[in-house]
Amino acid sequence: MVQANTIPSPFARLTATAPGASLVVAQLGQTLDGRIATITGDSKWINGQAALTHLHAIRAAVDAVVVGVGxxxxxxxxxxxxxxxxPACQPARVVIDPTSRVPLDAKIFNSDGARRIIISATDAATPDGIERLVVPTIAGRMAPLAILAALQAAGLTRVLIEGGAATVSxxxxxxxxxxxxxxxxxxxxxxxxxxLQLADITRIDQAIRPHTxxxxxxxxxxxxxxDFTQDTR
Ligand SMILES: NC(=O)c1ccc[n+]([C@@H]2O[C@H](COP(=O)([O-])OP(=O)(O)OC[C@H]3O[C@@H](n4cnc5c(N)ncnc54)[C@H](OP(=O)(O)O)[C@@H]3O)[C@@H](O)[C@H]2O)c1
Known part of the structure; x- marks a missing residue:
C-alpha cells in the first residue's frame, strides 16, 4: 500500500493512455463491509457526490462504458x-446481453450522438443506430477477453467496466x-x-494483491x- 501523500493522481493511468492504446478500468461503489445494496436491492445512495463525480470523470476519459444487462x-x-x-466526451454505451434480455427502450439507447452497442451471442436486427457485436458463448458465458477484442475491433480500446458486481468480478x-x-x-x-465475488481460493497466498x-x-x-498490472505477490 502506498501512503496518500506520495501517490500519483487516480487519473494518471487514464490520462497517460492515448487514443488507440488499450486500457481496461473497472469501478465499483460499496460499503465498508463490501455490500452494493440492501436485501431489497435498495442502493441509492451508498456513495457520496464525490464518488459520483469521480465516476463521471472516468467515463469522460474512456471510449466505452460497459455494463451487464442486470x-x-x-x-x-x-x-x-x-x-x-x-460535453464532447460521450463514450459509447455498451451492454453485455447474451440472451437478448435488454429492453430496447432503455435509457442507454437514447439517440444523442453517442455509439450504442449490444454485445450478444447471436446476430439479430437492432433498431436504427444501435450496433450489435456478436461474441460466442461457452455454457452461456462470454470470455471477457473476447468481449474486449470485439470492442477493440470496433475502435474502442479504452474501456470502463462500470458494473454490476457480477460483470466486474x-x-x-x-x-x-x-x-x-x-x-x-x-x-x-x-x-x-x-x-465482488471471485473464484474460490483456499489459501491466503493465492489472493490477488494489486498495487493499491x-x-x-x-x-x-x-x-x-x-493496479492489476503490478501484482505485489
Ligand atoms: N455499486 C456499483 O458501483 C454498481 C454499479 C453498477 C451496478 N450496480 C448494481 O449491480 C446490480 C446489477 O449487478 P449484477 O451483478 O446483478 O448484474 P450485472 O453485472 O449488471 O449483469 C450481469 C449479467 O450480464 C450478463 N453478463 C455480464 N458479463 C457476462 C459475460 N462475461 N458473459 C455472459 N454474460 C455476461 C449476464 O446476463 P444473463 O443473465 O442474461 O446471462 C449476467 O447475468 C444492480 O443492483 C445495480 O444497482 C452497482
Missing part, C-alpha cells in the same frame, strides 16, 4: 457524462482488468447484495485504485 434492468442508467464539464477472474477503482463508503449494511493507492474524498468516501 444493471440496465435494475437501474436503467444513462451512462452519460454529466457531472464533469466535458468476471473481468477480474479472467485477468482482463488493468485497474479497479473501488469506491468505499463509510457505512455498514451487515447484510444485502455482495460486491488510496484517495480520501472530502465527503468521507475513500477511493482505492488497484
Amino acid at each position: 444493471t440496465v434492468i435494475a437501474d436503467d442508467p444513462f451512462l452519460t457524462v454529466r457531472h464533469v464539464p466535458c 468476471s473481468f477480474i477472474d479472467a485477468g482482463a482488468l488493468d485497474q479497479l477503482h473501488l469506491l468505499v463508503a463509510p457505512l455498514l449494511l451487515g447484510s444485502g447484495k455482495p460486491g 493507492t488510496l484517495h480520501p474524498f472530502a465527503d468521507g468516501d475513500v477511493l482505492f485504485v488497484c
Whole structure:
C-alpha cells in the first residue's frame, strides 16, 4: 500500500493512455463491509457526490462504458457524462446481453450522438443506430477477453467496466482488468447484495494483491485504485 501523500493522481493511468492504446478500468461503489445494496436491492445512495463525480470523470476519459444487462434492468442508467464539464466526451454505451434480455427502450439507447452497442451471442436486427457485436458463448458465458477484442475491433480500446458486481468480478477472474477503482463508503449494511465475488481460493497466498493507492474524498468516501498490472505477490 502506498501512503496518500506520495501517490500519483487516480487519473494518471487514464490520462497517460492515448487514443488507440488499450486500457481496461473497472469501478465499483460499496460499503465498508463490501455490500452494493440492501436485501431489497435498495442502493441509492451508498456513495457520496464525490464518488459520483469521480465516476463521471472516468467515463469522460474512456471510449466505452460497459455494463451487464442486470444493471440496465435494475437501474436503467444513462451512462452519460454529466457531472464533469466535458460535453464532447460521450463514450459509447455498451451492454453485455447474451440472451437478448435488454429492453430496447432503455435509457442507454437514447439517440444523442453517442455509439450504442449490444454485445450478444447471436446476430439479430437492432433498431436504427444501435450496433450489435456478436461474441460466442461457452455454457452461456462470454470470455471477457473476447468481449474486449470485439470492442477493440470496433475502435474502442479504452474501456470502463462500470458494473454490476457480477460483470466486474468476471473481468477480474479472467485477468482482463488493468485497474479497479473501488469506491468505499463509510457505512455498514451487515447484510444485502455482495460486491465482488471471485473464484474460490483456499489459501491466503493465492489472493490477488494489486498495487493499491488510496484517495480520501472530502465527503468521507475513500477511493482505492488497484493496479492489476503490478501484482505485489
Ligand atoms: N455499486 C456499483 O458501483 C454498481 C454499479 C453498477 C451496478 N450496480 C448494481 O449491480 C446490480 C446489477 O449487478 P449484477 O451483478 O446483478 O448484474 P450485472 O453485472 O449488471 O449483469 C450481469 C449479467 O450480464 C450478463 N453478463 C455480464 N458479463 C457476462 C459475460 N462475461 N458473459 C455472459 N454474460 C455476461 C449476464 O446476463 P444473463 O443473465 O442474461 O446471462 C449476467 O447475468 C444492480 O443492483 C445495480 O444497482 C452497482
